[in-house]
Amino acid sequence: MLSHLSIQNFTLVETLDLDLKAGMTVITGETGAGKSVLLEALGQALGDRADASRVRHGCDRANIAATFELDANPRAQRWLANTDLAQPDNPSECLLRRTVTREGRSKAYINGHPATLAQLRELGDMLMDIHSQHEHQSLLIKDNHRRLLDEYAGNGALAQAVKEAYQVWHEHACAMQHRRDNADEVNARYQLVHYQVEELEQLNIQSGEIESLEQEQRELTSAEDLLQASAQALAICSDDEHGLHTGLSRALQLLRKLNDKPAALNEAEQLLSEAQIQLEEAQHSLEHFGDSFNLDPERLTWVDERLSSIYEVARKHRVAPEELAQLHSSLAQELGNLGGGDEQLEAMAREVEQLEQGYRSKAEELSAKRLKAATALSKKVNAHLKSLAMEHARLTVDCKPRHERPSAHGLEDIELLISTNPGQPPAALAKVASGGELSRVSLAIQVVAAERSAIASLVFDEVDVGIGGATADTVGRLLRQLASRGQILCVTHLAQVASKGHQHLRVAKTSSSKSAETALIELEGNAKVEELARMLGGATITEQSRAHAQQMLGDAAQA
Template sequence: MLSQLSVKNLAVVEKLDLSFESGMSAVTGETGAGKSILLQALSLALGVRADSNLVRHGKDKADISAVFDAGQNPRVQAFLTKQLLEDEGECILRRVITADGRSKAFINGSNVSLSIMREMGSLLIDMHGQNEHQLLLRIDHQLQLLDEFAQLESAKNGLNVIVKEYKALDKKINLLTDNQDIIEQQQALYSHQLNELNEAMLDQDELGTIEADFKISANVQTITEKASTALNQLEQESGANAQLLALSSDLSSILEMDAKLQASVELIGSAQVQVQEAIYELTQYLSQLSVNEQSAEEIEARISELYALGRKHNCPIENLLITRDELTQKLDEIGGGVGSIDAMKQQLKAIAKRYQTQAQMLSKDRVSKAQVLSDVVTEVMQILGMPGSALKVGLNEKDQGVHLNGNESVEFLVKTNAGQDFKALKKVASGGELSRISLAISVVSGDSEGPPTLIFDEVDVGISGAVAEVVGRKLQDLSKNYQIICITHLAQVAAFGRQHLRVSKTQQNDSVQTTVEQLSNAERVNEVARILGGVTITNKTRQAAEEMIKQSV
């Protein structure tokens, strides 16, 4: 639910900080006081496009923040997680509009696009009123309303998974069919390159060591000579090993005379052991060098072959096996030509059959529930002061094929008087009628998982008396499941508000200032009395207002 709204330098508002309660909040004020500024501020916080003219005259920017308590809203939590946005139980939407026309949007302190903000906003607030952003006029929203009422969202989502599978395979078939000549050329090229690599008998150990092997083979004579010379100098009779043995023996013989020589004897002994190890390693190295000796010409020929393959595939020779695997994968992705296309077409038919089975079940449920929704909304419309009116949930069959959301589109049709024909909702209903139809739909679908906050703008246009009281009662009933914010001109509706906000406009130093204040119980009585009786509030109107508020509890 919406818990706070802060507005700075927006149009006629210099600074505004409001707290909202759960249940129903009534918003009243004189005509022209600026009640619509609340809707305008919230719309901006929900991501609608902004105009620099909205920035208060003389200020460099307007700043709007809306705080929502979203800790218990799984859809909002899932969206925040998906967008990698911080979440501590609150969702804060902030919009900054500069005087030069630029705009920035933030969710929980992170800069986001307006499309992300609008998507987030659609999960938080549903506005019912006389504005172009109203969800009820959108065909896709009408489909969503029917499916939520009929509890078909899960079935529809499952169907759309099949649709995406179908479209992906169909796209692949079309691509293969339209580019068959090119694909066959690619197949021939990839097959030729793959055969070359396979014929090269690649081995990863060889690829990793062949350059070092070539360097050894090219310099084997020099290596052998120098290693042999070093070995001879170490192991000949007068060599380093013999000298170290003699020194160690001589010093050991005089240790009894002076124990301080112990460290020197140990060091010489250690050096002799190291020399002996070196003699062993050199002997082993020279024996393996002679056994594994391969001509430099042979290695050079092999490395030239590998370098040629590396240049052809634009990779170092140690990556030739990776290239071979990539070519194999590309051939697999292209498929087996015409035979593969035929197989995929058979698979596509099977997916289409599976789609039709589920789509027909969905259609059957929609037809049944569309009539139920039409009847119950029409019944509530009569109660809300629209005698002779009716709503019809129309189902229009789509062309043969596989479609997102099923085989039919949904369109709400309405007639506002008896004897009229049903026409599209957006072509028939006036602003006030549209608000009451929205209210009627909201009442009958009060258990759906829609946005937790509903805003009704002048839902009472064109009604009065007992019907207005019924509208207020219906809004109050709806507030048991939703947070309701209702901008109203009628005392009968305002009396049902758990919270009452009054909008007023003042003139200060050649500038206009709109303020919003939460009313106390006494102030609330006076405001309801003002709406009932006008500027002059009499005891009778005050008593009538008190009685009206008492009856609303």
């Protein structure tokens, strides 16, 4: 439950620190005083979109902090533990904080840790359930009827599983139908890919082959030049009369005859000796190259033809020669997917049938739970409608089967139908219910839904619009009854509802020529009586209205 709310510089509130209690807390005040400020601030703390216009005029930022007690909310405690956002020393308490700047930027914190807006919303959905005064309008949208029934029945996980099973089945069924409808195109594609794969298989390119062939082609093309150059180099080295070897030998003989040579001549002799050794090794290499090199014109022709074939196929497929191996692999895979003909279609059909069976199995389970919940929901709502001065109204949750045209939402269309007069057949809400009736139907549904809610804190924002008198008194009793299992926050303009609150907060607005400010004041004793008398009698409070207010409070305390 919400135990404390702190608001700073938000709309007309400069500073507000409010302790909240279990049971039913009512919030009242004159029109325009800002009764919804509390709920708007709560919305920011629970992850609503940041609204820079809500920052108090003249201030840089608004700050909202909400403290929740989680003793009765193990789901929220598990979520905090799993996200490492729990308070180690006090896991049963949670502090949400939100700041909004004048520029529209905002920051969120959970137990002092920075948090995303998505995290704030996800946790917020586990902490509070807010029912709006405009919620009855959503009853006119048929899709909301299914959502409402599934929420009441606790079908969330199963409904999601049905949706996912349908999507997988539908995807495979469309793929099979596409294959069937485009059989001629598929066959034509199969023939083309089959030819391309055979061509690449016959080409049979090996890893690294292209680089090796190109190197060999360069060598074979320049073979004659290589042989001629190596022969000439060998002749220069080994000529008996003018060759390099002969010249080196003569130079060494001259130096070796000298005695007492200076260091420079000794060094020269050493270098020439080393050069003679290297020259001999070079001659051996040249001789070996000339003896081993095989000038093979036929080999050159074969290499040229092989490379030409590879280049031609690469051009045909508009890829680099080095990419042909990868192309072969991808085309072979496509060929496998295209192949099979009737056999593959039969396999696809079997898979689609299995997926449909899986979907229908889940959907039938969902249908059974919906039918059971529809009976219970309509029975409870009708009981509340009777107490809300709609004695002859009968709400029906119609689950119309659609076995031949299943959807992602299941095997039935769900619609709320109502009959407001005896003998009148049920019809769509929009065609039968007036605005006031629709508001009461919505309230009855919200109360029933709240009975099943796992959330301890429920907020009702002027859901009593359009009712009064004894019906308003009944609404107050219903909300007080709900408060026995947790916490109810209720913004109301009806004294009959306000009198049922365990805690009463009054919104007061003060204005001057320079500014306006809203404050929430907790009322006790005579202050409660005065506020209820104001709500009953308007601007002029009489002893009669005070007596009536006193009686309301006495009746509520005895209930």
